[in-house]
Amino acid sequence: MSRLLSIIIPAYNEGKRIARSLEEILRFVSSLGYPCEVIVIDDGSTDPTGEIVKGFIEEYRAGGHELRLLTNNPNRGKGHSVRRGVAAARGEVILFTDADLSSPITEAPKLIDPIVEGLADVTFGSRALNRKLIGVRQSLVRDFGGRVFNLFMRTITGLKFKDTQCGFKAFRREGALPVFLAQRIERFGFDPEVLYIANKRGLRLLEVPVVWNHSEDSKVSYLRDSIKMFTDLIYIRLNDLGGRYNNTPTDPPSEGQPAESATKQS
Numbered sequence: 720m721s722r723l724l725s726i727i728i729p730a731y732n733e734g735k736r737i738a739r740s741l742e743e744i745l746r747f748v749s750s751l752g753y754p755c756e757v758i759v760i761d762d763g764s765t766d767p768t769g770e771i772v773k774g775f776i777e778e779y780r781a782g783g784h785e786l787r788l789l790t791n792n793p794n795r796g797k798g799h800s801v802r803r804g805v806a807a808a809r810g811e812v813i814l815f816t817d818a819d820l821s822s823p824i825t826e827a828p829k830l831i832d833p834i835v836e837g838l839a840d841v842t843f844g845s846r847a848l849n850r851k852l853i854g855v856r857q858s859l860v861r862d863f864g865g866r867v868f869n870l871f872m873r874t875i876t877g878l879k880f881k882d883t884q885c886g887f888k889a890f891r892r893e894g895a896l897p898v899f900l901a902q903r904i905e906r907f908g909f910d911p912e913v914l915y916i917a918n919k920r921g922l923r924l925l926e927v928p929v930v931w932n933h934s935e936d937s938k939v940s941y942l943r944d945s946i947k948m949f950t951d952l953i954y955i956r957l958n959d960l961g962g963r964y965n966n967t968p969t970d971p972p973s974e975g976q977p978a979e980s981a982t983k984q985s
Contacts, residue, residue, distance in 0.1 A: 724748070724755040724831065725810030725892075726824075729800035733818040734766035740820050741775045741786070747824045749782050756785040758804045759818075763794030797886075798902065798909025805890070805899045813895055817886035819934040826929045830889035833925055840894045840922040843914070844887035844929035845880070857933040868948060875952045876915050880926050883911045887929060894922045901964050908951025915955050916964050 726744060730737055741757070748755040757779065761769040772788045779786035789803060801815050812834050814827055822844050830842040846853055847869070856862070865884065872883060888910075890898070898920065904912045918924055958964060 723753070723810040723812075724751070725804075725808035725813045726755060726757045726827075727801055727804035727808065727813060727815035728757065728759045728818050729762060729797045729804070729815070730759055730764065730768050730772075730818040731762040731794060731797075731800075732764045732766045732768060734764070734768045734771060737768055737771050737818055738775070740818055740824075741772065743820060744824050745775070745779060745782060745784070747827065748784050754783055754785070756787065756808070756810060758787045758789060758807055760800035760804050761788060761790045762796070762800045763791050796906035796909075798907070798912075799905040801909065802899045802902050802905075805895055808892065811892050812889060813892050814889040815886070821934050822885065822887040822929045822931050826887070827889075829927050829929055830887065833927070834889055834891050838923075839925035840891045841914070841917050842889045842925045842927055843880075843883070844885040844931070845882040845926045846885055846929070846931045847881035848926060849928035852928055852930045853932070854930065855932040855934075861933075871949060872911050872952055876911055876955055878911065878914060878918060880914070880924075882926070883914055885929070885931060886910075887931075888913075890917075891922075894920070898922070903958050903963060904951050904954065906947065906951075908948040908954075911952065912955050912958075915959070919959070919964055 726748070728740070737759070744757060748757070759772045761772065769788055769790060772786070776786045787807070789807060791800060791803070804815065805813055812831055814830060816822065816824060816827075826844065830844065833839040833842050868884070869881060873879060894917070898913055898916045901916050902909060902913055914924060
């Protein structure tokens with residue numbers, strides 16, 4: 720396996736913290752001993768997120784790594800951004816992480832190593848397998864909502880995982896491309912969809928306990944996005960029943976074109 724790691728970072732109005740995150744990621748990749756590429760997808764930000772990212776390109780290059788910036792115009796959603804990053808990635812292992820690094824980037828080997836060692840095709844961080852690893856906890860309301868969502872997710876999709884929503888996942892590139900090309904959901908409900916598709920295609924999935932800290936600046940609107948995510952669970956099953964996950968499009972949607980969808984993504 721080629722020792723090239725691709726790190727995907729979806730970012731929307733992350734001007735206040737993207738610099739710190741890029742600094743932490745650069746320190747991490749510099750410790751690995753092999754080249755890495757970092758792809759930031761600026762999802763139609765109205766703040767200086769993109770300009771800040773550009774300011775780090777030379778620093779990454781000087782360290783033997785590549786930093787690239789892709790821009791969505793207008794805002795398309797986290798799911799679309801991750802999908803676009805995966806399509807552009809060249810590494811044999813592709814990891815995506817939230818811009819706030821709620822799971823520290825130093826936790827990445829927990830996801831990367833099982834793929835490199837041939838033990839899994841998809842690995843994903845979990846807050847539920849070992850709650851002692853949670854540092855800053857989210858509110859009781861959010862925590863309860865997450866548990867209810869997981870119950871519905873398990874019931875509707877048949878997936879038996881305890882946490883699909885942690886924004887810290889890794890894929891073997893060869894298996895990931897067909898999964899993300901089949902993806903239909905463009906916003907926060909995309910996580911269980913890509914795991915559902917990966918499972919349907921026979922990929923080996925591994926849920927891994929990771930350190931995690933809640934960020935008060937989370938971009939998830941608790942009420943609006945939670946309702947949409949519950950709705951997306953239904954659409955996952957409808958998409959599957961409609962055969963939309965059986966055939967893989969040959970090309971990902973361009974930045975300006977939406978993916979085919981059973982539902983309009985807001």
